[in-house]
Amino acid sequence: MTAVPDLPILAADDSMLSRKFGREVANYFSGSPLNRVSFLRSDHAFLNAAFAHPSTSFLLLDNYSPLAKDTANLAYVGKDDVLPLTGPEPFKKTEAEQIKSFNSAVTQPIILFLGLDEKKKGFEYREYRGNPYFAIDVTPKGSIEEKAKSVIEAVKSKQGVSFIPGGRLLTLNAPEAAIYAQARALLDWNARSPFCGGCGERTMSVNAGTKRVCPPTDLAGVSEGGEPKQRADCPTRHGVSNLSFPRTDPTVIMAIVSSDGTKLLLGRGKRYPPGWYSTLAGFLEPGESIEEAVRRETWEESGVHVGRVVIHSSQPWPYPANLMIGAIGQATPDGETINLGNDPELEDAKWYTFDEVREAMGGSAVAFGEPVPDGEKGKLRIPPQTAIANRLMAAVIEGYLGASPKI
Template sequence: MKNAEQVTFGGSALDRAGEIRSDPKALTEARQHPDARAILFWRGKVLISPERPSQLVRLPMDHAVLTEAEADPILLGREDGGPRFAFDLSPWVPEGLDEASLGAFLDPSEQRHPALPETMGFYELRRVMTWLSPRDAELAATGKAIIGWHDIHGFCAVCGAASDITHGGWQRTCPACNASHFPRTDPVVIMLITHGNSVLMGRSPGWPEGMYSLLAGFVEPGETLEAAVRREVFEEAGVPVGAVRYLASQPWPFPASLMFGCQGEALDDKITIDPVEIEDALWVSREDMMDVFAGNHPKLLPARKGAIAHFLLENWLADTLD
C-alpha cells in the first residue's frame, strides 16, 4: 500500500538513538545536551498546547516541574540532534480531580499543572491524536506506550524481585537474578473484509450508539497474520475468508498494540455473530459507507478519525488500497 505510513502514529523517521541506550555516559551527556527537551505524561495523558502550531510541549530539562516526575526519564530519540526524554508526572494529584471522568471511552477532561502555563494541559491521546503532526504523534505514542509498560512490569517475571529501569528506559534488569526484560507490543489484526461491493462492520458492547468499526483481534502464538484474520472473522461473525493481504500497520498505544491492517475476501455473506465477542455485525455497501463518512447515514457513525479502521475504510472508498 503506497500511502501506508500516512496513518496516524505511522512514523516520522524519528532517530530513536538506540545506539546510546546501553551507554550510561552517553545517556548522561544526552540529558545535559543544550538542545535536550522533556515531553511530559500524566496517567497516560500527554502534555500539549493546543494554541501553538507545534502542539506537543517540549520543556527544557531544568524545568522545575520535572522534579515531580516518577522514576527516571525515558530516552525517546533525537530531533535534529536534540535528545527527547519522556517524563511521567503521574504522582501529581490535581486539585479537585474528578476520578470518575478518567478512563472513559474518550476522556474529555483536561488537567493543568500549577507550575505550567494555562495554555498547557494533559489531554487524552485518543482525543488529540489527529491534532498532532506526524513527529509529535510518534513521540507521544512512543512515550505513552513505554511508560505504560513500566507501570505494569515493575517486578521480575523470573524471580519476582523488583526490577530496575535501565538502558534509557528500554529495558528492566533484575538485581536479584540478572534477568533482562524488554518492552512488548501485542500484534493485532484489523480486517477490511469485503464481499462484492460491501464491507463487514461490527460493534463491541458499550460503544456509543451507532458506532461500528472493522473487526479486529489479537494474533495468537504460532499464527500468521493471514491465519489470524481468517480465525478472528469466523469466530466473531461466522464469515469464512479466502484470500488475505497485508495493507498497513499502526502503533496503537492503548495500551500496547501494533495493528496490522489486512484486506480479506469473504467467501460467503451469511453472518452468525458470537455474542461473547461482539454485539452486532453487518454488511455496509460502498454507497452507504460514503453516507456514513459524510455524516448523512441515519443509523451509523463513521469510524474514529485517526484509527487505522478509518484510514483503511477511507482508502477503500477512494480505491487507493494499492
C-alpha cells in the same frame, strides 16, 4: 467535535515497489520525526550530554496525560524545569553502577530517551546530530511524590500549558502523536512491570527506560555505607534472558469485502456509541499467522468465511501496547452469511455497500464517546481518520483492490 489531524504521508518515490503497490501508508501514531538511535541508549556519556544540552526538549506525562499547549500541540520544557525531580546528572553512573546501587525502597523517576530531531542541529555527539528529546513520568508516587508535585505545579503555573486528560488522545498533530505514543507506551510498560517474572522481586529501569533488569543485590534497609543484601537467585540472571523488554501485543484488524467486491462487512461492539460500526479486529494467538488470525477472528465474530487476505498497513496503538496489523480480506462466495452465535462479542454485524460507507466518511468526524451531531443521528457512523479502521475502509472504496494504485 474532534478535529481530524493531518496524517503522516511518506514522500512519493519511483521505486519498483511504489509503482506496484502505491505510496506507503503511515497511520496515526506512526511517522515519528525522531531518529531513535536505539544503540545509544546504553551509552551514558551520550545520555548525559543529551540530557544537559540547552536544545533538549522534555515531554512530561502525569498519569499518561501529556503536557500540552492545546489538544493539537504538545508542550515541552527545558532541563531546569525537571531538575527538582531528576537531579542534574541522572545518567552519571554506568548501568553496572546503577544496578549495584539499586534500592527497592527508593522510587526513581522514569526518564525515557526518545530520539534525535535531525532537522535541528543544535546537539552533536560523534557523528550524530539533532536536538534530543526525553520523556519523564511526573506522576506523584512513592518516595518522589512531593518532588513530582513540585514539578507539576511549577510547569502548570506557566501560561498556556496544561496536562491533557483523557483515556485516548487522538487530536494531536500527527508527528507529535507519534512522539506521545512512544512515550506513553514505554511509561505504561514500566509502570506495569515493577516485579520480576522469574522471582517476583522488584526490577529497575535501565537502557534509558527501554529495558528492566532484576538486580542481584538490594540496598533497602541497609545502613549508609553498608554492603548491599544479596537477593535470591533468579532465572533471569542466567544465560541471555537477563532483561525484561517492552511487550507489544499484535492485533489484526480487517476490512472484509464481499465476494463480488461491492460491500464491506462492519460490526458493532456492545459498548459502541449509537450508530457506530467498524471493521472487525482481534488478538493474534501463538502459533498463528496474520492471515490465519484474520480468517479465524472474522468467522468467530461474524460467521463469515474469508478466503484471500492481503496485509495493507499497520498502526501502533499505545493503549497500552498494541500493534494493529491492518489487512483486507475477501469473503468466499458461499461464506457471506452472518452468524453471531459463535462468539458473543459483537452486538450486530452488517454488509454495507461502498456508497453507504463513502457517505459515512463524508459525515462529521466524531471520536469514540462523543455525541453525534443533530441531523446525523440514525445514520451509519464510523471511526475517524486517526483510526486504522477508517484507513482500511478508505483504501477499499478508493480502489485498493482494483488496478495497481498510482503514486
